[in-house]
Amino acid sequence: MDLVFDSKNARSLIGADAARRRILADRSPIEAALRGEAWNDGKLGWFSLAEGLSSPEFQKILDETACVRGMAETMIVIGIGGSNRGAMAAIRALHRSLKSPTRIVFAGDSLSGEELMEAVEIVKRESVVLNVIAKDFNTVEPGIGFRVLRKAMMEKYGSTYNERIVATGSRGPGQLFELAREQDWHFLDFPEAIGGRFSVLSAVGLFPMAVAGVDIAELAAGARAMESELKATELLSNPAVSYAVDRNILFSKGFAVESLVIFEPDLVPLARWWVQLFAETEGKTQNAIFPTYFSYSEDLHAVGQYVQQGTRCVAETFLKLFHENPDFVIEKSEPVGDGFDYLDGKPFDELNLAVYAAALEAHAKDGVPCLEIRCPRLDARRLGGLFYFFMFACYISANLLGVNPFNQDGVENYKRNMYRLLGKKVQG
Numbered sequence: 001m002d003l004v005f006d007s008k009n010a011r012s013l014i015g016a017d018a019a020r021r022r023i024l025a026d027r028s029p030i031e032a033a034l035r036g037e038a039w040n041d042g043k044l045g046w047f048s049l050a051e052g053l054s055s056p057e058f059q060k061i062l063d064e065t066a067c068v069r070g071m072a073e074t075m076i077v078i079g080i081g082g083s084n085r086g087a088m089a090a091i092r093a094l095h096r097s098l099k100s101p102t103r104i105v106f107a108g109d110s111l112s113g114e115e116l117m118e119a120v121e122i123v124k125r126e127s128v129v130l131n132v133i134a135k136d137f138n139t140v141e142p143g144i145g146f147r148v149l150r151k152a153m154m155e156k157y158g159s160t161y162n163e164r165i166v167a168t169g170s171r172g173p174g175q176l177f178e179l180a181r182e183q184d185w186h187f188l189d190f191p192e193a194i195g196g197r198f199s200v201l202s203a204v205g206l207f208p209m210a211v212a213g214v215d216i217a218e219l220a221a222g223a224r225a226m227e228s229e230l231k232a233t234e235l236l237s238n239p240a241v242s243y244a245v246d247r248n249i250l251f252s253k254g255f256a257v258e259s260l261v262i263f264e265p266d267l268v269p270l271a272r273w274w275v276q277l278f279a280e281t282e283g284k285t286q287n288a289i290f291p292t293y294f295s296y297s298e299d300l301h302a303v304g305q306y307v308q309q310g311t312r313c314v315a316e317t318f319l320k321l322f323h324e325n326p327d328f329v330i331e332k333s334e335p336v337g338d339g340f341d342y343l344d345g346k347p348f349d350e351l352n353l354a355v356y357a358a359a360l361e362a363h364a365k366d367g368v369p370c371l372e373i374r375c376p377r378l379d380a381r382r383l384g385g386l387f388y389f390f391m392f393a394c395y396i397s398a399n400l401l402g403v404n405p406f407n408q409d410g411v412e413n414y415k416r417n418m419y420r421l422l423g424k425k426v427q428g
């Protein structure tokens, strides 16, 4: 496994043997999760990738991709939460190496009219395909975004607009499958057995990634390799188990916040995917750690101060994952004496590694528990592995907390208020 989990100073803060003892004490729920037997009520479709990415479905994603790339400068992906964050994460993380005739724009994840009007302008200006993604086709943000953009597509393309809609959705009454059949749109399955935030390795995430130029075969291969390794690694040396256990012990020691710390702005959407995964999966009990992210160096000049000297409630998980630009070397500044001569001739990448080491050392020294996840490089294969690693660890972690990882009833409260405020008739 080329992903390494390192407890850094956290183990000394929580007690060197605490994690081992907790793993042994909770052996049975952890092993149930490792076998995929916990909360096995129909939402574990992501757990065994060989089943989830069966070849006909994978081929269909590639066929739809070829079709979209042949007709569109831009594909607008309409979705929210688990329906769009995985694709956002991979596309932004890898975007510098991607080659595609079609760019991806995201819409339908806010109710800002201003933002939606910009997407409508894109439909008017460019050749466009819409990819609407919804598990339950009832969320207002993507639902109404799709309506507005669909109308713009009809006005532009007339009766052939339907060739430019790809719906990724569920089957069943009122779901996108039925609408797609009625309206003759293209259709990809949002697998029944996979919930939104665990859907990144299904058509939900893979199709927009493929259109953007991500090598989804490599990404899926990386995820599958991670799956086999995690499932074959015994309890006490399993990095996903260690990570899940450490974060739960940290919470019990008063560290109520876990921040995923990144050093590449291109990883911000990945960090947001991680936040959504852990927040919606675990945020159903008073005992769950609050997930957030810091984007350093920038956040070192903001929350960094609080982390260093504020209340000791924040634990950090440093993600050691970087772009590599070995040929980008700092040149001398002649004739301007700018005071940065000590950097002359250094590869720029060395600077980012230096700030990584400097922040970790400073925070750990002042008693901030720092965990570390190290990945050798940022490519599709490693990213696939990382997606799987976090979903697997999150599933174990939720099982330690005793919460159902796959529901999110709390989200319904704001939705119900929306329906009331906007006059939707709700049955029952």
Ligand code: PA5
Pocket (backbone or CB within 6 Å): 080, 081, 082, 083, 133, 134, 135, 136, 137, 138, 139, 142, 195, 196, 197, 198, 280, 408, 411
């Ligand atoms: O992770 C989840 O299941 C949720 O975040 C959903 O993805 C999100 O609520 C969007 O759901 P839907 O696609 O049904 O509108």
